[in-house]
Amino acid sequence: MNVLSVNLGRARAVPYTDQPQGLTGIDKRPVDGPVRVTAPGPKGTAGSGLAGDAVCDLRHHGGDDQAVYAVAREDLDDWERELGHPLANGSFGENLTTRGLDVSGALIGERWRIGAALVLEVTSGRIPCRTFQAHLGERGWVKRFTQKGAPGAYLRVIEPGEIRAGDPVEIVHRPDHDVTVALQFRAETTRRDLLPRVLVAGSALHPETLETARKYVAKYGA
Numbered sequence: 001m002n003v004l005s006v007n008l009g010r011a012r013a014v015p016y017t018d019q020p021q022g023l024t025g026i027d028k029r030p031v032d033g034p035v036r037v038t039a040p041g042p043k044g045t046a047g048s049g050l051a052g053d054a055v056c057d058l059r060h061h062g063g064d065d066q067a068v069y070a071v072a073r074e075d076l077d078d079w080e081r082e083l084g085h086p087l088a089n090g091s092f093g094e095n096l097t098t099r100g101l102d103v104s105g106a107l108i109g110e111r112w113r114i115g116a117a118l119v120l121e122v123t124s125g126r127i128p129c130r131t132f133q134a135h136l137g138e139r140g141w142v143k144r145f146t147q148k149g150a151p152g153a154y155l156r157v158i159e160p161g162e163i164r165a166g167d168p169v170e171i172v173h174r175p176d177h178d179v180t181v182a183l184q185f186r187a188e189t190t191r192r193d194l195l196p197r198v199l200v201a202g203s204a205l206h207p208e209t210l211e212t213a214r215k216y217v218a219k220y221g222a
Contacts, residue, residue, distance in 0.1 A: 025054030033164020109204030118161030125151030125185030
């Protein structure tokens with residue numbers, strides 16, 4: 001298991017985002033390392049956890065619980081076959097393109113050590129948006145991506161450090177529950193009846209998922 005590439009984005013003006021300044025950092029490209037990774041701060045006030053990576057829409061992206069976004073190269077390869085065209089590392093706006101790691105099958109709260117010092121913790125799957133759809137140029141992409149249910153993972157920074165392409169990934173903690181990123185994603189999108197089940201992941205969940213699940217249980221029961 002290793003990091004195939006570390007991808008950073010620069011703010012770029014595009015016609016398809018509803019971000020007030022019309023900017024997006026979704027077009028991320030592989031860079032030579034090392035890249036410093038730290039907890040950026042609360043959502044709404046802080047962007048990416050990777051130094052030099054632009055996050056322009058702070059309403060929906062960035063912050064401590066979405067500090068890093070990872071996608072498995074194997075999932076990109078699968079989409080290449082389905083879409084019929086190449087997808088470079090970073091095509092999904094991911095910071096880390098991994099090899100040999102089941103990213104969407106990772107458990108909420110699972111921790112990865114990358115390189116010598118960096119430790120990240122899995123928080124949630126990525127919810128697709130129209131900026132993502134327009135960036136890829138695929139009609140109906142939000143629905144397609146949602147139905148496939150392999151969203152990649154957002155991660156928070158537990159221990160800061162530097163990373164670069166080729167760094168090994170070691171799973172250093174696996175929590176004692178069965179709530180995967182894929183399950184959490186389905187619960188938030190197509191299977192709201194699964195929301196009570198994700199609560200066993202506790203505070204490791206992205207706070208917005210935790211709040212949604214608690215409200216569901218309060219209204220409908222477990």
